[in-house]
Amino acid sequence: MVGYFIPGVRHFTAIVAGTSKLEYRSFALFAYAGATLWVSTFVFIGYHFGERWPQILGLVEQNLKLISVVLGALVVVYLLFRYFRQRKA
Numbered sequence: 001m002v003g004y005f006i007p008g009v010r011h012f013t014a015i016v017a018g019t020s021k022l023e024y025r026s027f028a029l030f031a032y033a034g035a036t037l038w039v040s041t042f043v044f045i046g047y048h049f050g051e052r053w054p055q056i057l058g059l060v061e062q063n064l065k066l067i068s069v070v071l072g073a074l075v076v077v078y079l080l081f082r083y084f085r086q087r088k089a
Helices: 014-021 024-049 053-088
Strands: none
Touching: 014 024
C-alpha cells in the first residue's frame, strides 16, 4: 500500500506479489487501498492548494535549494572524516 508513494516501487508490487504467490484477494485489498489513498492525497492537495500552487512551488524550490546545499556539505564533511580517519589508521 505504501509502495504507491515511492517512485518506481508501484510498478514492481504486482510482480513481487505474483512471485511470492500472494492471494489475489489480499493483493487486491492492499493495491486498491493504496490506489485510493494515492488518488485521495493528490485530490486533497489540488483542492486545498490549487489556487496557491505557484506560491507553494516557489517555497518548495527555495527550501529544496537550501536543503540540497546543507546535505551536500554534510556529505563532504562525512567523506573527509572517513578519509582522514582511514589515513590515520
